[in-house]
Amino acid sequence: MEPVANMKKPEPALQVHGLHAAYRRNKVLEDVTFEAMPGTLTAIVGPNGAGKSTLLKTMLDLHPRLGGEVRFFGTAYRNAKLKVGYVPQRGSVDWDFPTDALDVVLMGLYGRIGWFRRPGRRHREQALEALAKMGMADFAKRQISELSGGQQQRVFLARALVQDADLYLLDEPLAGVDAATERAIMETLKTLRAAGKTVMVVHHDLQTVEDWFDHVLLLNRTVIAHGPTAEVFTPDNLARAYGGWLRRKEPVPR
Amino acid sequence: MSRSKKKRTIVLTAALLALLPLLAACGSGGGAAATGSDGGEAGGASAAGTGKDGAIHVVTTIAQIAEPLSVIGGDRVRVESLMGPGVDPHLYQASQGDIRKLGSADAVFYNGLHLEANMTRAFDSIGKSRPALAVGETIAQDRLLTDETGAVDPHIWFDIDLWKDALAAAVEELKKLSPDDAAYFEANRRDYFAKLDELKEEAVAKMSSIPEERRVLVTAHDAFGYFGRMLGLEVVGLQGLSTEDEIGLGDIERTIDLLVERRVPAVFVESSINPKSIEAVIEGAKERGLNVRLGGELFSDAMGGAGTEEGTYIGMFRHNVDTIHEALAGEE
Amino acid sequence: MIGLSHNALWVLVSMLMLGTAAGLVGCFAYWKRHSLMSDALAHAALPGVVAGYALLGFKILPVMLLGAAASALVGALAVSWIRSSSRVKEDAAMGIILSVFFGLGIMLLAIVNRLPGGGQSGLDSFIFGQAAAMVRQDMRLMTAAAAIVLLVVLVSFKEWKLHLFDPAFARGLGLSGRLMDAAYLTLLVVVIVIGIQAVGVILMAALLIIPAVSARYWTNAFGTMLALSALFGGGAGVAGAYVSTLESGWPTGPFIVIAAAGIFLVSFLFGLRKGLLLKAMQRREQMRRLRTRAIRSDKLTEGEALP
Numbered sequence A: 001m002e003p004v005a006n007m008k009k010p011e012p013a014l015q016v017h018g019l020h021a022a023y024r025r026n027k028v029l030e031d032v033t034f035e036a037m038p039g040t041l042t043a044i045v046g047p048n049g050a051g052k053s054t055l056l057k058t059m060l061d062l063h064p065r066l067g068g069e070v071r072f073f074g075t076a077y078r079n080a081k082l083k084v085g086y087v088p089q090r091g092s093v094d095w096d097f098p099t100d101a102l103d104v105v106l107m108g109l110y111g112r113i114g115w116f117r118r119p120g121r122r123h124r125e126q127a128l129e130a131l132a133k134m135g136m137a138d139f140a141k142r143q144i145s146e147l148s149g150g151q152q153q154r155v156f157l158a159r160a161l162v163q164d165a166d167l168y169l170l171d172e173p174l175a176g177v178d179a180a181t182e183r184a185i186m187e188t189l190k191t192l193r194a195a196g197k198t199v200m201v202v203h204h205d206l207q208t209v210e211d212w213f214d215h216v217l218l219l220n221r222t223v224i225a226h227g228p229t230a231e232v233f234t235p236d237n238l239a240r241a242y243g244g245w246l247r248r249k250e251p252v253p254r
Numbered sequence B: 001m002s003r004s005k006k007k008r009t010i011v012l013t014a015a016l017l018a019l020l021p022l023l024a025a026c027g028s029g030g031g032a033a034a035t036g037s038d039g040g041e042a043g044g045a046s047a048a049g050t051g052k053d054g055a056i057h058v059v060t061t062i063a064q065i066a067e068p069l070s071v072i073g074g075d076r077v078r079v080e081s082l083m084g085p086g087v088d089p090h091l092y093q094a095s096q097g098d099i100r101k102l103g104s105a106d107a108v109f110y111n112g113l114h115l116e117a118n119m120t121r122a123f124d125s126i127g128k129s130r131p132a133l134a135v136g137e138t139i140a141q142d143r144l145l146t147d148e149t150g151a152v153d154p155h156i157w158f159d160i161d162l163w164k165d166a167l168a169a170a171v172e173e174l175k176k177l178s179p180d181d182a183a184y185f186e187a188n189r190r191d192y193f194a195k196l197d198e199l200k201e202e203a204v205a206k207m208s209s210i211p212e213e214r215r216v217l218v219t220a221h222d223a224f225g226y227f228g229r230m231l232g233l234e235v236v237g238l239q240g241l242s243t244e245d246e247i248g249l250g251d252i253e254r255t256i257d258l259l260v261e262r263r264v265p266a267v268f269v270e271s272s273i274n275p276k277s278i279e280a281v282i283e284g285a286k287e288r289g290l291n292v293r294l295g296g297e298l299f300s301d302a303m304g305g306a307g308t309e310e311g312t313y314i315g316m317f318r319h320n321v322d323t324i325h326e327a328l329a330g331e332e
Numbered sequence C: 001m002i003g004l005s006h007n008a009l010w011v012l013v014s015m016l017m018l019g020t021a022a023g024l025v026g027c028f029a030y031w032k033r034h035s036l037m038s039d040a041l042a043h044a045a046l047p048g049v050v051a052g053y054a055l056l057g058f059k060i061l062p063v064m065l066l067g068a069a070a071s072a073l074v075g076a077l078a079v080s081w082i083r084s085s086s087r088v089k090e091d092a093a094m095g096i097i098l099s100v101f102f103g104l105g106i107m108l109l110a111i112v113n114r115l116p117g118g119g120q121s122g123l124d125s126f127i128f129g130q131a132a133a134m135v136r137q138d139m140r141l142m143t144a145a146a147a148i149v150l151l152v153v154l155v156s157f158k159e160w161k162l163h164l165f166d167p168a169f170a171r172g173l174g175l176s177g178r179l180m181d182a183a184y185l186t187l188l189v190v191v192i193v194i195g196i197q198a199v200g201v202i203l204m205a206a207l208l209i210i211p212a213v214s215a216r217y218w219t220n221a222f223g224t225m226l227a228l229s230a231l232f233g234g235g236a237g238v239a240g241a242y243v244s245t246l247e248s249g250w251p252t253g254p255f256i257v258i259a260a261a262g263i264f265l266v267s268f269l270f271g272l273r274k275g276l277l278l279k280a281m282q283r284r285e286q287m288r289r290l291r292t293r294a295i296r297s298d299k300l301t302e303g304e305a306l307p
Helices: A052-059 A101-107 A121-133 A149-162 A179-194 A206-212 A235-242 B002-025 B063-076 B096-103 B117-126 B160-177 B179-208 B225-231 B249-262 B276-287 B313-329 C006-031 C035-056 C061-085 C090-113 C136-155 C157-165 C167-173 C177-216 C222-244 C252-270 C276-296
Strands: A014-023 A026-036 A041-045 A067-072 A084-087 A167-171 A198-202 A215-220 A222-228 B056-060 B077-081 B107-110 B132-134 B216-221 B234-239 B266-270 B293-298
Touching: A014 A052, A026 A052, A026 A215, A041 A052, A041 A179, A041 A206, A052 A167, A052 A198, A084 A149, A084 C167, A101 A121, A101 A149, A101 C157, A121 A149, A149 A167, A149 A179, A167 A179, A179 A198, A179 A206, A215 A235, A222 A235, B056 B063, B056 B160, B063 B077, B063 B107, B063 B160, B063 B179, B063 B313, B096 B117, B107 B117, B107 B160, B117 B132, B132 B160, B160 B179, B160 B225, B179 B225, B179 B313, B216 B249, B216 B276, B216 B313, B225 B234, B234 B249, B234 B276, B249 B276, B249 C006, B249 C222, B266 B276, B266 B313, B276 B293, B276 C006, B293 B313, C006 C035, C006 C136, C006 C157, C006 C177, C006 C222, C006 C252, C035 C061, C035 C090, C035 C177, C061 C090, C061 C177, C136 C157, C136 C177, C157 C167, C157 C177, C157 C222, C167 C177, C177 C222, C177 C252, C222 C252, C252 C276
Parallel strands: A026 A222, A041 A198, A041 A215, A084 A167, A167 A198, B056 B077, B056 B107, B107 B132, B216 B234, B216 B266, B266 B293
Antiparallel strands: A014 A026, A014 A067, A215 A222
């Protein structure tokens, strides 16, 4: 078979090289290096305090970087902002704030609406669509303080969807949500992957990594291992990542 | 991480605690103000009776007492006052340095009648170890003015006759402290009082030359009651007898009404009061078509700078009379 | 408004504008969980006012106000520094700055009051305010301040909503948190510095805090809360100022605070969203439904009480 002449090697969506970061006095990220390709759904796992959240924040310039380089679609973050969607941890926000679900989703569009302008009807429709995708269309006018944990998470995800980004970074989106929400969220992420987007998720539950994610990044201050789940998600790597905190995992006979 | 943070917290707390004795240490000359000053400390100062160079050490609150006494006492007394020019005695709080000064005096004279409102405790405790005389309280009650609430007007130094009696009471005290100098004090007193009589005649003459309907004195607070009574002026103060009360809109409006009704040409600010309320009166009157001038600055609770003419009782009084006369007697 | 003297008009309008501006900015402070900060900054302004006078030797209002702004900002920086470099928590840090700066201000005041002409500077009036002495220029100043605050709020309304709700996400979209915080701090300091002439350092915080808190009881929408907060602030300003004119010798500043407190009480009891009365009625309704259901399913007979 002749190779297709004009088939290019795909560009990585995200390239991180030698990233260092500290939190107060402690080094939290040490020489972190990895790449993420388009059309992948990667889980970032590691023990508590391993720097997973910090990794996302540092990449997005939300946390000071001590060294290293981060490239989004070949360029610096500030030039690629519209292509990156960030879903922070649910607890990072005050859900008592007086606003409704639709309003929160609309916030995802502020970059496109432009500063000092009002959201238009078109924007509102887009937001409603995103809510509908997450099964929250009926809750559009509901106060966010009245939403359950799972519903809040769906709103957050809808907000990310509406940004129509190419790379999505999510920080523990499945923490504390009900099973239905977990399914809904993961289905959405899989849809994004199928559309060629890049999705990276800080994930807390080792048991479900193999079910949902095709790639895994094992992080414990530095990158322990990174690659396709089948190759990388091994008992040895897990032991190295979790430093003997886990009992050796026996493969379950299928 | 936690260790260095803990260290910084400790350093911060220690720094704050260290500030406190530091502030207390810079007591003399206006350090931390103490409310209800503790007289206990002052008790242990120099023994009463004789000063360093044989002169009687006198400490007063207001300079209206101090300056005349320094003239009458001559070189047989050393007089100092706690409150300088521009100081408001109604609000004044004694500092540690003041307490020390009081403690080192042979005699303490103050106005009383609630003028030095925040210093009563200091006077009480000082009075236990040396003569502390409220000169205002030696005057008979029926000669004093009161306001509608029954509070006594303490600004008695504006009535020359009352003030002569108050000063005389202080001089008697001096004579008791130094009987050898009694004759000396008496002679000086007579000379000084003669000057005061002259001053009174001058003032009465000048004020009479102001047309009757213009004899209205509008100032920031009711300090000039006795002044008005002695010289035939109607006195209106924006605030009451003490500067502790906040000026209300009603007070400003009533004052403006009076000005407009009587077509008073000038109002006056005082050296120890915030002029903003008087300015509000002037602007309000202007809106109603009356151009009220700022007649000038009067000395009310305090006198002028030491060493100046207005720093003397007579000079201060004369300044007030002249300023009022010029503003009210002149053409509108 | 017939029969009002010019002075009364200046005072009422000044207080209306000040209350409106304070209500708006106070709403931001509320959502930044910074309400104590407004109190701390108001108190921190005092040494600056005194220093502004002491440096020059006579009273020039713009200099004193600049001094107030400067020392309030120093106070704000000090709070950040304490928080970031020691274990002291934010509210404790604000408490420290509030008391230390205020004490420093009183100390400076005591010193200045002994200097010749010290009393005339009217520095004491910055502690409790002198609302009754507002003149046309004050009215203009406060109207300008209110207009500026209103402009900033209206123009960047959604930016404020975003920044107050999710500052991290906002930064991700390109909305600089630093810029928003700087703008907020500037507005806060401007309102404080202008306001302390009227209501004084001690009561300024009431105008910044109470209207915003009261508004919360009536609405679940951020925009409405802002509008109500402005309304309550302005209303308290006017009502308090008006009541203080009825009798001679009644101080204006405290009456404004009482008016604000009255609005809070009404909101707390009768607020449409979280008021006490509403909650009591809702609970009654829920109990009633429970009883009905229990009766219907034969778990309860009529007249019997719920377990």
